[in-house]
Amino acid sequence: MADVRILLVGDKAVGKTSLVLALVSEEFPNIVPPKAEEITIPADITPERVPTQIVDFSMSEQTEDQLVSEIRQANVVCVVYSLIDPGSVDSVSSHWLPLLRKHRQADKPVPVVLVGNKSDASERSQLPTVLKVMNSYPEVETCIECSAKLLHNLSETFWFAQKAVLYPTFQLYRPDDKE
Numbered sequence: 630m631a632d633v634r635i636l637l638v639g640d641k642a643v644g645k646t647s648l649v650l651a652l653v654s655e656e657f658p659n660i661v662p663p664k665a666e667e668i669t670i671p672a673d674i675t676p677e678r679v680p681t682q683i684v685d686f687s688m689s690e691q692t693e694d695q696l697v698s699e700i701r702q703a704n705v706v707c708v709v710y711s712l713i714d715p716g717s718v719d720s721v722s723s724h725w726l727p728l729l730r731k732h733r734q735a736d737k738p739v740p741v742v743l744v745g746n747k748s749d750a751s752e753r754s755q756l757p758t759v760l761k762v763m764n765s766y767p768e769v770e771t772c773i774e775c776s777a778k779l780l781h782n783l784s785e786t787f788w789f790a791q792k793a794v795l796y797p798t799f800q801l802y803r804p805d806d807k808e
């Protein structure tokens with residue numbers, strides 16, 4: 630298997646860049662640039678032993694065309710929302726998942742992992758809502774809640790993304806089967 634290329638998208642300020650920087654430095658960054666540099670994690674330190682690229686995206690620095698180009702290159706997309714921003718949860722199904730479908734060939738949807746960040750700041754899980762979204766979008770392989778601030782569930786998040794590429798469960802799904 631070639632490299633796994635993981636793209637992070639989601640509304641502004643949900644913590645995409647913080648997640649990437651916290652994963653690589655094992656420290657929550659107090660100052661975050663809009664976009665993290667693309668990083669490659671060598672095969673021997675990833676749980677599934679495949680070289681893995683992590684690609685951050687920031688609407689404030691990049692264009693819609695660049696987003697489309699990144700979506701086409703990705704093997705898996707993490708759609709990130711914030712547990713303390715209900716609007717960012719709504720955007721997962723109203724904006725991001727339809728956008729990902731639009732820019733992929735119909736017969737090759739990109740596997741998706743839904744990532745709820747900032748669990749440190751919220752008492753409430755969004756998993757009940759997210760599970761409903763998963764029913765409508767079979768390309769969503771899994772979901773997880775994490776905290777870049779507490780370094781909680783970070784390696785698990787990227788491991789889930791790797792697994793979604795290596796062991797996808799939705800091969801039989803065709804968009805035409807859905808209403």
Ligand code: GTP
Nearest residue numbers: 641642643644645646647663687747750776777778
């Ligand atoms: P854009 O690049 O603008 O799309 O934002 P982003 O999604 O990359 O978010 P960014 O990493 O810049 O973080 C936005 C704000 O959320 C910053 O003030 C972070 O410190 C904060 N933040 C990120 N992760 C967490 C977290 O796990 N918990 C808490 N409490 N705050 C966080």
Ligand code: MG
Nearest residue numbers: 646663664687
């Ligand atoms: Mg960012």
